[in-house]
Amino acid sequence: MSRRSSIGRFTAQLFALLAIFVAWEWSVWLFEISHDKLPPLSVVLSTMWFDRAPLAAAVGTTLLEAVLGLMAGTATGVVSGIAFSRSRLLERMFLPYFVASQAIPIIAFGAIIIMWFGNGIASKVIIALYLSFFPVAVNTLRGIRSVGEGEIGLLRSFGASPTAILFKLQLPAALPSIMTAVRLGASLALVGAIVGEWFGASQGLGVVLLMAMFDYRIPQLWAGILLTGLTGVSLYAAIVFLHKRIAWWQVEA
Amino acid sequence: MTPKICVKNLSKHFTAGVSTVQTLDNVNLRVNDGEFVTLVGPSGCGKSTLFNIIVGLLPPDEGLLLIDGEQQPHDHLLGQVAFMPQRDMLLPWRTVLDNAILAAEIDGVARATARQRAMDSLDRFGLGGFESHYPSQLSGGMRQRVALMRTFMFDREIMLLDEPFGALDALTRALMQRWLLEVWEGEKRTVLFITHDIDEAIYLGDRVLVMSARPGHIKLDKEVALARPRAPDIITRPEFVELKRELLATIEDESLKAFAAMNRSVSDKEAGGR
Ligand SMILES: Nc1ncnc2c1ncn2[C@@H]1O[C@H](COP(=O)(O)OP(=O)(O)OP(=O)(O)O)[C@@H](O)[C@H]1O
Numbered sequence: 001m002s003r004r005s006s007i008g009r010f011t012a013q014l015f016a017l018l019a020i021f022v023a024w025e026w027s028v029w030l031f032e033i034s035h036d037k038l039p040p041l042s043v044v045l046s047t048m049w050f051d052r053a054p055l056a057a058a059v060g061t062t063l064l065e066a067v068l069g070l071m072a073g074t075a076t077g078v079v080s081g082i083a084f085s086r087s088r089l090l091e092r093m094f095l096p097y098f099v100a101s102q103a104i105p106i107i108a109f110g111a112i113i114i115m116w117f118g119n120g121i122a123s124k125v126i127i128a129l130y131l132s133f134f135p136v137a138v139n140t141l142r143g144i145r146s147v148g149e150g151e152i153g154l155l156r157s158f159g160a161s162p163t164a165i166l167f168k169l170q171l172p173a174a175l176p177s178i179m180t181a182v183r184l185g186a187s188l189a190l191v192g193a194i195v196g197e198w199f200g201a202s203q204g205l206g207v208v209l210l211m212a213m214f215d216y217r218i219p220q221l222w223a224g225i226l227l228t229g230l231t232g233v234s235l236y237a238a239i240v241f242l243h244k245r246i247a248w249w250q251v252e253a
Numbered sequence: 254m255t256p257k258i259c260v261k262n263l264s265k266h267f268t269a270g271v272s273t274v275q276t277l278d279n280v281n282l283r284v285n286d287g288e289f290v291t292l293v294g295p296s297g298c299g300k301s302t303l304f305n306i307i308v309g310l311l312p313p314d315e316g317l318l319l320i321d322g323e324q325q326p327h328d329h330l331l332g333q334v335a336f337m338p339q340r341d342m343l344l345p346w347r348t349v350l351d352n353a354i355l356a357a358e359i360d361g362v363a364r365a366t367a368r369q370r371a372m373d374s375l376d377r378f379g380l381g382g383f384e385s386h387y388p389s390q391l392s393g394g395m396r397q398r399v400a401l402m403r404t405f406m407f408d409r410e411i412m413l414l415d416e417p418f419g420a421l422d423a424l425t426r427a428l429m430q431r432w433l434l435e436v437w438e439g440e441k442r443t444v445l446f447i448t449h450d451i452d453e454a455i456y457l458g459d460r461v462l463v464m465s466a467r468p469g470h471i472k473l474d475k476e477v478a479l480a481r482p483r484a485p486d487i488i489t490r491p492e493f494v495e496l497k498r499e500l501l502a503t504i505e506d507e508s509l510k511a512f513a514a515m516n517r518s519v520s521d522k523e524a525g526g527r
């Protein structure tokens with residue numbers, strides 16, 4: 001039943017997307033919109049096809065940066081969440097700075113990161129990590145804290161050490177909320193990778209967008225936008241799939 | 254004979270804000286090796302608290318706990334007693350099989366060995382064919398059996414079972430009681446069993462302990478002189494009925510006290526609110 005309804009929903013979404021594309025194509029012709037403002041979809045698609053090799057490489061680069069950054073951010077977030085759950089002192093010392101760090105926009109120090117880590121992939125991974133670790137840290141802590149006194153007592157009655165309690169009870173119990181944060185982190189990591197590329201890079205979607213903007217190549221710009229959207233949606237869908245696989249017993253919306 | 258479990262002059266209070274609740278007051282009890290003792294008492298009299306103290310999850314204010322005659326510092330029994338809490342506390346991400354081996358796994362038994370052992374006893378717990386189901390796919394009765402199996406698979410001489418059949422309907426409950434006796438008679442572990450149901454307490458127990466209203470202590474300690482194995486229709490026998498009458502009188506007394514205390518504290522609060 002749920003399978004059928006999810007297929008139904010997918011079809012509906014696909015139709016909506018097609019409708020938007022058709023409306024896009026027609027309205028450009030119908031209202032004679034200047035192609036500089038909005039080129040017809042067909043033009044954008046043919047540009048995309050024409051530039052397929054460099055565009056694919058750009059998607060590959062940005063996706064790699066975002067995924068590596070997300071993985072690093074998740075690892076950082078989970079480890080710091082565990083550390084905070086172990087020690088109130090650590091939490092009191094560092095959590096406020098974690099929160100404060102989120103108030104500093106990446107725009108403010110992106111240039112520094114490029115200077116430190118070069119304009120290769122490393123600097124983008126760092127920026128994606130910076131953007132994605134925080135929700136993971138907070139949700140790891142929240143997930144671990146949400147485990148009931150009774151469940152912990154049960155494991156203690158079996159003679160479980162704090163480490164066994166962490167790995168057999170608290171972390172698995174936190175997995176659904178960790179995965180919810182990773183979903184959020186996935187979008188942030190992609191933004192991080194693209195913003196990182198704006199500060200300095202030779203390849204990637206950020207570069208495609210920036211060059212198209214500077215050279216006033218409007219179809220290329222739209223091709224970049226479409227591909228960025230597609231990359232973001234695919235990354236998100238992959239994380240949702242993973243979430244449903246590894247934390248299926250409790251999938252938060 | 255040294256009793257397996259001996260509790261002496263045990264007291265415990267809880268503080269919540271400014272108010273103090275004396276939960277246990279001078280509890281004394283003994284359970285002999287291989288004995289099945291049931292514990293009944295009004296709701297809130299401190300039965301679960303008593304278990305938590307014996308298991309080592311809570312320190313007592315006062316009193317001694319002796320196992321085989323040896324005094325135990327309060328958390329020394331962690332890992333030494335097979336404890337089944339009032340809620341089943343199955344882990345939703347583990348299958349029936351993996352929930353059943355949780356205690357054994359933490360005890361250091363290799364997963365494969367524990368799983369094999371669990372597979373072999375699934376049928377005995379009425380869970381045959383359900384090994385790869387998840388708790389969310391089970392009925393209340395089956396969940397309880399998984400929790401019981403987890404407790405039994407934790408190989409300890411002492412078992413503390415806190416209302417293991419509390420959530421079951423009467424029919425399932427009767428079946429589970431019969432089944433528990435069968436399993437227990439095969440192993441003869443020392444069992445302390447909390448229940449609200451007097452029939453259950455008599456049917457299962459070698460002895461029935463009745464706890465008073467809060468602050469809880471042991472009000473009555475009654476031998477159940479009914480031969481084992483006990484047939485289900487034993488509950489209609491005159492000896493059974495006679496015993497039940499006596500126990501009921503005491504328990505009703507205590508329940509009324511507990512109820513009156515509850516009403517009093519409610520009306521105190523209301524009076525205070527005016
Ligand atoms: N951790 C705690 N903090 C404060 N008060 C507690 C705590 N644990 C138990 N109590 C109080 O101690 C009393 C006894 O609780 P307990 O759970 O032991 O009762 P019980 O006999 O098991 O009841 P029931 O039959 O309903 O399970 C209750 O009044 C309860 O509010």
Ligand SMILES: [Mg+2]
Nearest residue numbers: 300301302339
């Ligand atoms: Mg209780």
